[in-house]
Amino acid sequence: MKKRLLSMLLAGTMVVSMAGCTSGDGGAENTGVGTPDPETPVTQQTYEEDHNEIEGGSAAELVDGKFAETRKITVEVYDRGNDGGSDPTNNMYTDYIKKGMLEDHNVEVEFVSVGRWSEVDDINNLLAAHNAPDICLTYSYPTIQTYADMGGVIDLQNYVVDYKNDLPHLWDWLGTTNMYWDKSVTDGTLWAIEGKRANNNRIVTFVRKDWLDTLGIAEPTTTEEFHDMLVAFKDNASTLLGADADKMVPFSCSIDVGWRAALIIESKMDPNITDKELYVNGFDDRKLTQNGTKEAMKLLNGWYNEGLMWDEFILHDGDTAEDDMMKAGYVGAFMHNWDYPFRGGEDSIQANLKRIVGEDAKFVAVDCFEASNGEYIKYCDSTAGDRKIFFPTTNDEPLASLLYLDWISDPTHIEYLQCGDEGVTHTVLDDGAYAFMTTTGDAIMNSGQNIDMTITCNGLHLSTEDLTRRSMYNNYPPCDPEDVKKADDVANNGKKPAKNSKITTIEAETGMGEALNSKRNVLYDNVLKCKPEEFDAQWEEYMSDYLTSGGQAIIDERTEAWEKLYGDKVTLE
Amino acid sequence: MIRFRKKQKVVVPHKKVDFKLYMKRYWQLYLLLALPLIFLLVFKYSPMYYVMIAFKKYSIVQKVSEMPWAKNHGFEYFIKAFKNKDFLYALRNTIFLNLLDIIVGFPVPIIFALLLNELRLKFFKKTVQTIAYMPHFLSWVIIYGLALQLFTPSSGLVNMVIQKLGFEPVHFLDSGTGWVATYIGLGVWQSFGWNSIIYLAAISGISPELYEAASVDGANRWQKMWHITLPSIRPTIVVLLILALGNVLGSSFDRPFALQNNAVLRQAEVISTFVYKNGIKGLQFSLTTAVGLFQSIVNVIFLLLANWFSRKMGERGIV
Numbered sequence: 001m002k003k004r005l006l007s008m009l010l011a012g013t014m015v016v017s018m019a020g021c022t023s024g025d026g027g028a029e030n031t032g033v034g035t036p037d038p039e040t041p042v043t044q045q046t047y048e049e050d051h052n053e054i055e056g057g058s059a060a061e062l063v064d065g066k067f068a069e070t071r072k073i074t075v076e077v078y079d080r081g082n083d084g085g086s087d088p089t090n091n092m093y094t095d096y097i098k099k100g101m102l103e104d105h106n107v108e109v110e111f112v113s114v115g116r117w118s119e120v121d122d123i124n125n126l127l128a129a130h131n132a133p134d135i136c137l138t139y140s141y142p143t144i145q146t147y148a149d150m151g152g153v154i155d156l157q158n159y160v161v162d163y164k165n166d167l168p169h170l171w172d173w174l175g176t177t178n179m180y181w182d183k184s185v186t187d188g189t190l191w192a193i194e195g196k197r198a199n200n201n202r203i204v205t206f207v208r209k210d211w212l213d214t215l216g217i218a219e220p221t222t223t224e225e226f227h228d229m230l231v232a233f234k235d236n237a238s239t240l241l242g243a244d245a246d247k248m249v250p251f252s253c254s255i256d257v258g259w260r261a262a263l264i265i266e267s268k269m270d271p272n273i274t275d276k277e278l279y280v281n282g283f284d285d286r287k288l289t290q291n292g293t294k295e296a297m298k299l300l301n302g303w304y305n306e307g308l309m310w311d312e313f314i315l316h317d318g319d320t321a322e323d324d325m326m327k328a329g330y331v332g333a334f335m336h337n338w339d340y341p342f343r344g345g346e347d348s349i350q351a352n353l354k355r356i357v358g359e360d361a362k363f364v365a366v367d368c369f370e371a372s373n374g375e376y377i378k379y380c381d382s383t384a385g386d387r388k389i390f391f392p393t394t395n396d397e398p399l400a401s402l403l404y405l406d407w408i409s410d411p412t413h414i415e416y417l418q419c420g421d422e423g424v425t426h427t428v429l430d431d432g433a434y435a436f437m438t439t440t441g442d443a444i445m446n447s448g449q450n451i452d453m454t455i456t457c458n459g460l461h462l463s464t465e466d467l468t469r470r471s472m473y474n475n476y477p478p479c480d481p482e483d484v485k486k487a488d489d490v491a492n493n494g495k496k497p498a499k500n501s502k503i504t505t506i507e508a509e510t511g512m513g514e515a516l517n518s519k520r521n522v523l524y525d526n527v528l529k530c531k532p533e534e535f536d537a538q539w540e541e542y543m544s545d546y547l548t549s550g551g552q553a554i555i556d557e558r559t560e561a562w563e564k565l566y567g568d569k570v571t572l573e
Numbered sequence: 574m575i576r577f578r579k580k581q582k583v584v585v586p587h588k589k590v591d592f593k594l595y596m597k598r599y600w601q602l603y604l605l606l607a608l609p610l611i612f613l614l615v616f617k618y619s620p621m622y623y624v625m626i627a628f629k630k631y632s633i634v635q636k637v638s639e640m641p642w643a644k645n646h647g648f649e650y651f652i653k654a655f656k657n658k659d660f661l662y663a664l665r666n667t668i669f670l671n672l673l674d675i676i677v678g679f680p681v682p683i684i685f686a687l688l689l690n691e692l693r694l695k696f697f698k699k700t701v702q703t704i705a706y707m708p709h710f711l712s713w714v715i716i717y718g719l720a721l722q723l724f725t726p727s728s729g730l731v732n733m734v735i736q737k738l739g740f741e742p743v744h745f746l747d748s749g750t751g752w753v754a755t756y757i758g759l760g761v762w763q764s765f766g767w768n769s770i771i772y773l774a775a776i777s778g779i780s781p782e783l784y785e786a787a788s789v790d791g792a793n794r795w796q797k798m799w800h801i802t803l804p805s806i807r808p809t810i811v812v813l814l815i816l817a818l819g820n821v822l823g824s825s826f827d828r829p830f831a832l833q834n835n836a837v838l839r840q841a842e843v844i845s846t847f848v849y850k851n852g853i854k855g856l857q858f859s860l861t862t863a864v865g866l867f868q869s870i871v872n873v874i875f876l877l878l879a880n881w882f883s884r885k886m887g888e889r890g891i892v
Contacts, residue, residue, distance in 0.1 A: 120854060121853055121854055124853060124854075124856060125853075127633050128633055130634075143856070146856050147633060150631070150632040150633045150634060150635075151632060151633075151634050151635070152632075152633040152634045246727075247728075255834075255835055311726060311727055312725050312726065312727065312728065314747055314834055314835055314836045315721060315725055315746055315747060315834050315836075316721075317834060317835075393634055511855055511856050511857045512855070513855065514850060514851070514854040514855035514856075515659070515850070515851055515855050518850060521835055522835045522838055525835040525836065526835065526836060529747075529836065545658075549658075549659070
């Protein structure tokens with residue numbers, strides 16, 4: 001009896017919970033938009049054409065750009081977890097957007113925060129739960145491709161054309177280049193729109209100016225001079241750091257060696273590298289399989305074994321130990337985003353250095369890694385290659401969502417979101433440039449130039465290029481605008497922007513991104529810190545593991561795809 | 574305990590009990606039981622439905638029932654997993670680290686409990702016990718933070734001492750063997766105090782008469798420990814050993830994940846971290862569900878084997 005009762009109870013609850021689960025799977029009904037309609041003819045367009053030549057339509061349901069009934073959309077916003085930042089989903093700027101969207105389009109906007117440093121995990125979870133925001137963004141195109149293959153992403157190709165007349169700012173700002181960057185040449189699908197880089201500065205090398213001055217060394221201009229400078233730092237550690245001499249790190253680097261030593265790695269690449277080669281090996285944005293990487297790593301391995309680099313980098317993944325060393329003044333040189341030491345206002349590396357070490361202490365940008373032809377090449381992104389915006393199939397409001405993108409691409413709105421109110425976030429200088437102030441409370445921008453709010457625009461974008469540059473230098477209080485200018489100048493010297501291969505789908509890349517990135521870092525880290533005599537063996541071992549784990553398959557498929565599209569051509573227009 | 578006894582009293586074999594009467598008397602007990610049962614069903618049993626993902630081609634937008642079956646009669650992802658050398662590494666590491674954990678870590682709480690039991694000073698005993706099980710409440714992220722402060726090659730406290738004594742720094746965290754030793758050592762440190770509680774409870778249940786009788790016969794403390802305490806807690810030891818063996822392919826996530834780094838990934842990647850990196854981060858849900866299912870099945874087999882073995886040895890099993 002007891003047993004029967006128990007089993008009845010068990011069975012009963014099982015049935016109830018099962019029913020609950022299967023109905024929870026709903027929302028899969030409206031997948032139709034995700035799969036490309038084979039009936040729709042693929043519009044053959046060249047991407048660099050003027051968008052004014054594309055004949056677009058307008059939405060019938062809008063009157064004066066407004067919906068008759070209030071629509072509701074949700075928008076992803078990064079949460080950077082800044083110390084003392086503002087609420088990413090509710091601050092002065094989100095209020096501005098919400099108010100504007102309701103007034104101009106009768107669309108109610110709600111922001112959904114996604115961790116900046118766990119974005120792919122977070123979006124995976126939200127998508128799997130059919131709970132993703134209507135407007136999603138990520139830096140990772142392969143992630144979008146994977147969702148699209150599962151039928152989880154809306155194909156935007158028809159929407160952007162059909163509603164073109166309702167989206168004037170979006171088209172003007174992105175142009176065909178960014179709008180169609182990810183458009184497939186084979187079937188015309190468009191899974192994502194590329195946000196535009198107003199500023200495609202990438203990586204710059206920074207060195208401690210006050211240390212150079214103390215030792216009477218000039219700023220390095222070649223790789224060799226840079227190395228000699230590191231040796232001088234190390235040899236004079238007690239002069240430079242006194243009792244803390246043993247804490248000195250002449251050149252610091254994180255576990256992401258491919259990024260944090262990128263300029264050295266890239267300087268060993270063949271400066272005449274073809275577009276084809278760049279593309280074929282371009283799946284790894286840390287240039288692991290490019291032609292000069294091994295030589296560069298051998299050089300760095302030598303430096304590591306000379307004691308010029310941080311010997312504990314491999315134990316610190318995602319913590320602030322390295323930044324803390326920079327702030328405390330133990331680091332002589334490093335390579336990072338062009339504005340890295342200036343970011344974060346009072347908590348920036350530069351401001352901390354001044355506070356902790358002294359008035360003269362600061363990092364300055366130097367340009368010293370020459371390629372074999374003597375040029376200081378900076379491989380960088382084009383206007384695309386930044387954040388990719390996509391609509392998951394759970395988005396029932398593609399038009400309202402596109403109107404949102406249009407609204408935040410309006411130059412006046414971009415300017416407000418980046419500059420805020422006079423007297424609160426900035427003052428205007430005599431020459432008309434904005435000088436930004438340290439802000440508090442709701443007015444704090446959680447990201448530089450508020451890029452988290454302006455998802456179609458990365459980098460300061462004001463009415464004129466000249467005003468933008470001058471204002472940009474004043475964008476990092478309390479850092480010296482001259483230091484920012486110098487970093488900007490270095491970042492712009494020898495820029496080589498990426499070109500669009502227009503090949504969007506590589507089967508072998510699906511689902512491999514994470515595993516290969518992790519293997520790449522393991523390779524870089526281990527060949528950096530191994531003993532010099534083990535370097536070759538370690539390189540071979542890790543590289544063969546990388547290639548057999550999917551790297552080679554991608555290289556082969558990319559080569560094939562290139563040759564199919566371009567034949568023997570090795571250069572893009 | 575009370576519930577158990579009451580029920581035993583009612584259900585006399587071969588005697589029909591009136592259902593209504595029975596329920597009228599005991600419905601409160603079933604109500605109490607309902608909550609944990611619902612918990613089990615909702616969070617443990619109903620997710621099992623999704624085990625099907627291991628045999629299907631996963632799609633983020635389809636219902637499980639709608640997803641197409643994977644190739645090779647649904648076993649595509651199992652084949653893929655066993656061809657994946659990272660998975661094989663993870664499998665090897667999981668077994669190796671767990672066995673090492675059992676060999677090194679299993680006896681420690683027993684010894685500790687026996688020693689603690691011999692202490693006469695009550696205050697001292699309580700203090701030692703509290704200090705010993707305190708680390709159990711620390712998260713592994715914090716323990717890794719402590720490990721960094723202590724064990725890093727050049728700035729860690731332990732290595733600074735070693736260097737001051739004129740020796741080469743020991744690579745506790747960034748060399749394979751050093752890392753395994755640190756991993757096992759920290760695991761033992763974190764858990765032995767907590768795990769000893771069960772043994773202490775078992776020891777406190779031993780009848781004092783046995784000790785008195787032994788004293789009368791002239792047994793010393795060592796003999797009492799060896800011939801009375803240890804045999805008395807043997808059933809407890811066996812049950813816990815079965816559970817430990819049943820988990821030899823299982824792996825906690827936070828401990829290896831927090832402690833591992835790129836220098837030791839070959840030794841440190843275990844199934845749980847493999848599943849996280851490839852499944853959750855790499856979107857290969859079918860593959861990693863297959864791996865998880867395989868892990869669970871092997872665990873059940875191990876559990877049953879250990880159970881069968883313990884019965885053969887004349888001990889009570891748990892299943």
